[in-house]
Amino acid sequence: MxxxxxxxxxxxxxxxxxxxxxxxxxxxxxxxxxxxxxxxxxxxxxxxxxxxxxxxxxxxxxxxxxxxxxxxxxxxxxxxxxxxxxxxxxxMGVLRLDSAAAREGDHLVVEFFTDNDPGAYRRYAEADGFVAADVAKSLFARPGGFTALTRWRSAEQAAAARAALVERAVPARPIAGNRAELTPAG
Missing domain, CATH: 3.30.70.100 (Alpha-Beta Plaits)
Known part of the structure; x- marks a missing residue:
């Protein structure tokens, strides 16, 4: 990654x-x-x-x-x-998930969590309304911590899914840039 x-x-x-x-x-x-x-x-x-x-x-x-x-x-x-x-x-990027194409009006959330169960985030991403996520593991600032930029169809769907996994979530709107196309690191 x-x-x-x-x-x-x-x-x-x-x-x-x-x-x-x-x-x-x-x-x-x-x-x-x-x-x-x-x-x-x-x-x-x-x-x-x-x-x-x-x-x-x-x-x-x-x-x-x-x-x-x-x-x-x-x-x-x-x-x-x-x-x-x-x-x-x-x-370091550790996980990238896509379940649907992004569209205008999707709900963006920056999520901070500690994942003691490697499968927990994948299960979370199976919830209704999940679109995509880029998950990175902190190298120094937050030992054991992860940060994800997650895209949902609605704020309500995001809130319903996150109760069991995410410690802190920051709803956000895009300012600049775009998620990179997935290509193998070389």
Whole structure:
């Protein structure tokens, strides 16, 4: 699976949302041209609009490390830190599930959980309304923790399914990017 960087951005001042989104889109445009970049999906929490979460998929950790070392990335990061607090969670993609084609109006959720039962998430994904998920295991920030970007047909179906598995869920709406086509890591 892919190396995944999950960044949570929290606005220091909620009035800076437009400024952050513009800077973020410029930054992502640059990131897309970096070697090893696969795709990203940025979302904004609907119940906490000052919170954004970005899933970035890379071919391998070394590709992302090279980006972190660049002067351009350092300049972008310095600008971001003026308006947002950032929590980075380097992770490894461990599971990708698809049961239906995505469509406009699907309900997106960022889910945080600890999976002590390897089959639990697969059973969860069999619930009515499940569309797709990308699940990553935290490498450092949350030992034993997983984060998933999950797509459901409705908020009600997501809530009904998650009661037994998910510790914390953040309903979200897409801001930029798209889920990458599944291709073997090479």
């Amino acid at each position: 892919r190396f995944t960087v999950i960044n949570t951005f929290t606005l220091k001042n909620p009035a800076d949302a437009r400024d952050f989104e513009e800077r973020f889109l410029t930054h992502v445009q640059w990131m897309r041209s970096r070697p090893g970049f696969v795709a990203h999906q940025a979302v904004r929490a609907t119940e906490q609009p000052e919170v954004y979460v970005n899933f970035g998929w890379w071919e391998k950790p070394e590709d992302f490390q090279a980006v972190l070392a660049s002067d351009t990335f350092k300049e972008h990061a310095e600008e971001f830190h003026k308006i947002v607090d950032v929590v980075a969670d380097p992770s």
